[in-house]
Amino acid sequence: MATPHSPQSRDDRRTELREFLRSRRARVSPADVGMPDGGRRRTPGLRREEVAVLAGVGVSWYTWLEQGRDIKVSEQVLDAIARALLLGSAERAHLYRLAGLNPPQAPSAPTVAPSPEVRRLLDAWSPRPGYVRDRHWNFTAVNDAARVVFGYRESDHNCLVSFFTNAHYRVLHQNWAETAPDVAAAFRADAARYPDDPEFGRIATALAAASPEFAELWARHDVAEHTSAVKAVQHPDAGTMIFDATLLPLPEHPGHHLILHNPRPGTDTQRRLETLLRQHSLVVPHPG
Template sequence: MASGDSFVSRDSRRTELREFLRSRRARVSPADVGMPAGGRRRTPGLRREEVAVLAGVGVSWYTWLEQGRDIKVSEEVLDAIARALLLGAAERAHLYRLAGLNAPERSARPSVAPSPEVQRLLDSWSPRPGYVRDRHWNFTAVNDAARVVFGYGENDHNCLVSFFTNVRYRVLHCHWAEAAPDVAAAFRADAARYPDDGEFERIAGDLAAVSPEFAELWERHDAAEHTNAVKAVDHPEAGTLVFDATLLPLPEHPGHHLILHNPRPGTDTQQRVEALMRQPSLVVPHPGQADTAHDADAPAESLP
């Protein structure tokens, strides 16, 4: 049954590939790609041989591809066809999938502001904490609840740096020491996604110069990936708050993530954080005013 299902799936994909290429070819005129019209045409768009010339492949090979035959394709050839057909990023990824290849990752932009839709989601998420960070872990948006609950201040610009240098943040968090190795490992794993981006090494180097704890962890060369975590906070005004933290990628801004914190079921965190955020004047306390973090029965954090 499994082999039959695989055959049906492969056959369906070839059919979809054939229809997709034909439809994309029909919407591109010779003038769109700088080619002469070449007389009267029976159908709109480019001819197969014209696509083949533009992509630098044989006419027969392209015809077989468009017919959905079982032929080998490479990323380079698919990219050439995508350029010839003026495909957008989403269409190019779709072409890859239909051809049986992994879609290429979109290039991540260093830092952009969140879209209005994401900003509205972040604002409406309050009184629950949330923030957006870019590929370098710089904050691009932080809601009020995250500032009050986690102790972020005006000088907090980078999630990793704040984790290791913000004293208030460190005092508030119940499992800081247990989470620190995973946080450093997650940043190294993200840095490996962009081997030509020296900003990761600069951030790590600057942080290692002021944080011996980070320097020691960074030298371990551990790497880890986390999309979910449990974050426990001992807040001087609200008491113990425990959140499930979820990291969500933002496809419209590759490399950026939305991190949302939801009160953990079975705790009274929801009521406590709501009461905290209803206070008319929210003053982030001095680190010395916070109680010493106690051992809460919650897993260590892995997302800062």
């Protein structure tokens, strides 16, 4: 089997690049890009020289690219070709990968309300806890189960701030002291993704003034990344509940994550959770 960097895999990638560019070129008519038709064409779509003109590159160079030859390409040239061929964002990223480059990171909005589809997913996830947070770790949606299980209040607006300042959550979280360093380190890693965004620094500075524990951890400059975690909760009404938490990026809103919690297998968490939510008059669906 060919490895990702073997000659065979490079040949496959060039073949796919050739076929991809030809197929995208064939679907764009001169009228689509404001060019004259120029009479009958043997094949549909733009000619290679027309793509080259639109992209501002040499005809020979574009021909070599479409033929899958081993030539150097830049991000600027790929962007120009993507515009000439009217590529969508997914197609543009695909072109980058076929050309051997990493696609540019999609810009992220500081905060965006969850889409109706994500809200329905979050509601359907009940009776299991779940929430959505933006790139600054602000809550943008929290389901009722998360509020009941983790003690989130209506005044809790930021996941990081709540972790270090919500006394009720801190009491509930069985492994708070062991988890705190990873939480602070993960926020620093996220902040590094957006070096020009001052909001991360503002949040960290304000939180350090309010929480000596966070101030000490933030001063370590540790970084960590994780897409999953285990949360153990000692709930006064339900006893010990253990959840596997999974962080799912939301591609339509870069920087935002959906965090879903599942009762850990081999524990009594599912039964305890259902009993707790019934006590709070939350509907627990029957299996099947």
